[in-house]
Amino acid sequence: MSETGTHPAPIVIAGAGIGGLTAALTLRRAGHEIVLIDKAKALSEVGAGLQLSPNACSVLDGFGLLQDLKALGHQPDNLRVWSGKTGDQISKVWLGSYLLERHGQPFIVIHRADLQGTLLKKVEATDGITLMLGTALTDAKTGDAGNLVCTYQTGETTGTLNCKALIGADGVWSTVRRLIPNHKNARFSGQVAYRSTLPIDKVPAQWRKDSGLWLHKDSHLVHYPIRSGEQLNIVALATEDWQDETWSAPAGKDELLHRFKDWPTDIRNLLNGPERWLKWALCTVKADGPWTHGQIALLGDAAHAMLPYMAQGAAMAIEDAAELANHFPVETENTAAALRAYERTRKPRAERIQETGFKNAKTFHMSGLPATARDMVMKFSKPESLAARFDYVYGWKPNQALPS
Ligand SMILES: Cc1cc2nc3c(=O)[nH]c(=O)nc-3n(C[C@H](O)[C@H](O)[C@H](O)COP(=O)(O)OP(=O)(O)OC[C@H]3O[C@@H](n4cnc5c(N)ncnc54)[C@H](O)[C@@H]3O)c2cc1C
Structure with missing residues (x-):
C-alpha cells in the first residue's frame, strides 16, 4: 500500500489490544485506511476482569457496542469497601444507577476477553481496516519522499509498509516507544497482582452482586462478577519483589495463601477456591515522557502504563483513541502537528490519573x-460524595472539555 495509485497511504497501528482495536475504529471513522498489526498469532486474553467506567463507555457507545458489552459483563450497583484486617465493611460507593444518571453511561465490569472479542468483531466487520496477526512491528524510518516506512516481521518474512503515520499501541514493553528520542522506559513498580476467576456459585452470597475492595497492610484485594454474573473476578495485589524472568507467571496457591495469611478466613477461603492463579509484575511508564516524534505517536500503556489502582489503564487507552482521531481527520496536511496536538491534549489527564493511582497505592x-484515620474518613463520607470525587474521571466525554 502506498500513496501512489488509487490507494492512499494507511495509518499503521502496532498492537491490537484494547487501545489498538479502539484506535482502528476511531481513525477509520475519521476517514483513514488502517493496517492493524499484532505480533500475537491469535488475540486471546488470559482470565482476568476489567472495570469499564462511564468515560470509556461513552467512546464504545459511539460504535454501538454497549448492548453487547452489558450482556457479556455485569453492572454492580455499589463498590463496598472492607477492612482486610477486621473483615468489617468500612463504606460504600455508589456505582450503577447513580453513575448512569450522573454521567449518562453505565459502569460495566467485564472479562477482558469479552471486551477484546467485541472490539475485534467490530474491527473485522469494518471495511478499510486490514488486520495482520502474527506480525511484529520492528522498525520505522523516514523514506526519501518524506513518507514513513514501517518494517515488520511475519514468521521468517520481513516486509515493509509505506504509511502516513505509525501509532504505537503495543503495550508497556512497546517497540514503537524506542523509536522516540528521550522516551521513558517501563519500570517495575514493586507491586504484583495475583489474578483468577471463580464460578459464582462457589462465592458467598454477599459478594455476588456488588464490587468489593479490601484494604490491608501492604496489600489489597478487588473482586467483582463478570461473564453475565456467572463468575467472580479476583485480583489480589501486594508489595512484593519480582524474581521471574518474564513479567507474568503461574502462581502457587500456597505462596498466595502465605502472602495473605493475616487476612479474614472468608477471604482466605475465597483465595483457596480457584485451581489456577497467574501473577503479574506491575510495571509503569511515566506519562510525562514524549509520546510523539514526527509521524509516530504512542497510545495506551505504551505511552503511560499505570498502576491499576484507579482501574483506568484500558479506559485511558480508549480515551486516547477517541482523542487521537479528533485531532487527526483524514484531510490533515501536517501529520506531525496533529499528533503533537493529540499529545498536548491527552498528557495532562493521563499524568493526573497516573499520579492518583500512585497515591492510591499508598492509601490502600x-x-x-x-x-x-483513612477508614474513619471513608466511614463517615456519604456514598454519593465518595462517587462524586471521581466526576473528573467518569464525566469525560469524547470531544468535550474535561470537567474540573
Ligand atoms: C491487575 C490489572 C488490573 C487492571 N484493571 C483495569 C481496570 O479495571 N480498568 C482499566 O481500564 N484498566 C485496567 N488495567 C489496565 C489495562 O489492562 C491496560 O491499561 C490496558 O489493557 C492497556 O491496553 P493497550 O491496548 O494499551 O495495551 P495491551 O493490552 O498490552 O496491548 C498491546 C498489544 O500489542 C501487541 N504488541 C506488542 N509488541 C508488538 C509489536 N512489536 N508489534 C505488533 N504488536 C505488538 C501485543 O501482542 C498486545 O496485543 C488493569 C491492569 C492490570 C495489570
Whole structure:
C-alpha cells in the first residue's frame, strides 16, 4: 500500500489490544485506511476482569457496542469497601444507577476477553481496516519522499509498509516507544497482582452482586462478577519483589495463601477456591515522557502504563483513541502537528490519573494510625460524595472539555 495509485497511504497501528482495536475504529471513522498489526498469532486474553467506567463507555457507545458489552459483563450497583484486617465493611460507593444518571453511561465490569472479542468483531466487520496477526512491528524510518516506512516481521518474512503515520499501541514493553528520542522506559513498580476467576456459585452470597475492595497492610484485594454474573473476578495485589524472568507467571496457591495469611478466613477461603492463579509484575511508564516524534505517536500503556489502582489503564487507552482521531481527520496536511496536538491534549489527564493511582497505592496499603484515620474518613463520607470525587474521571466525554 502506498500513496501512489488509487490507494492512499494507511495509518499503521502496532498492537491490537484494547487501545489498538479502539484506535482502528476511531481513525477509520475519521476517514483513514488502517493496517492493524499484532505480533500475537491469535488475540486471546488470559482470565482476568476489567472495570469499564462511564468515560470509556461513552467512546464504545459511539460504535454501538454497549448492548453487547452489558450482556457479556455485569453492572454492580455499589463498590463496598472492607477492612482486610477486621473483615468489617468500612463504606460504600455508589456505582450503577447513580453513575448512569450522573454521567449518562453505565459502569460495566467485564472479562477482558469479552471486551477484546467485541472490539475485534467490530474491527473485522469494518471495511478499510486490514488486520495482520502474527506480525511484529520492528522498525520505522523516514523514506526519501518524506513518507514513513514501517518494517515488520511475519514468521521468517520481513516486509515493509509505506504509511502516513505509525501509532504505537503495543503495550508497556512497546517497540514503537524506542523509536522516540528521550522516551521513558517501563519500570517495575514493586507491586504484583495475583489474578483468577471463580464460578459464582462457589462465592458467598454477599459478594455476588456488588464490587468489593479490601484494604490491608501492604496489600489489597478487588473482586467483582463478570461473564453475565456467572463468575467472580479476583485480583489480589501486594508489595512484593519480582524474581521471574518474564513479567507474568503461574502462581502457587500456597505462596498466595502465605502472602495473605493475616487476612479474614472468608477471604482466605475465597483465595483457596480457584485451581489456577497467574501473577503479574506491575510495571509503569511515566506519562510525562514524549509520546510523539514526527509521524509516530504512542497510545495506551505504551505511552503511560499505570498502576491499576484507579482501574483506568484500558479506559485511558480508549480515551486516547477517541482523542487521537479528533485531532487527526483524514484531510490533515501536517501529520506531525496533529499528533503533537493529540499529545498536548491527552498528557495532562493521563499524568493526573497516573499520579492518583500512585497515591492510591499508598492509601490502600496503609497500616496503623494512618489506616485507622483513612477508614474513619471513608466511614463517615456519604456514598454519593465518595462517587462524586471521581466526576473528573467518569464525566469525560469524547470531544468535550474535561470537567474540573
Ligand atoms: C491487575 C490489572 C488490573 C487492571 N484493571 C483495569 C481496570 O479495571 N480498568 C482499566 O481500564 N484498566 C485496567 N488495567 C489496565 C489495562 O489492562 C491496560 O491499561 C490496558 O489493557 C492497556 O491496553 P493497550 O491496548 O494499551 O495495551 P495491551 O493490552 O498490552 O496491548 C498491546 C498489544 O500489542 C501487541 N504488541 C506488542 N509488541 C508488538 C509489536 N512489536 N508489534 C505488533 N504488536 C505488538 C501485543 O501482542 C498486545 O496485543 C488493569 C491492569 C492490570 C495489570
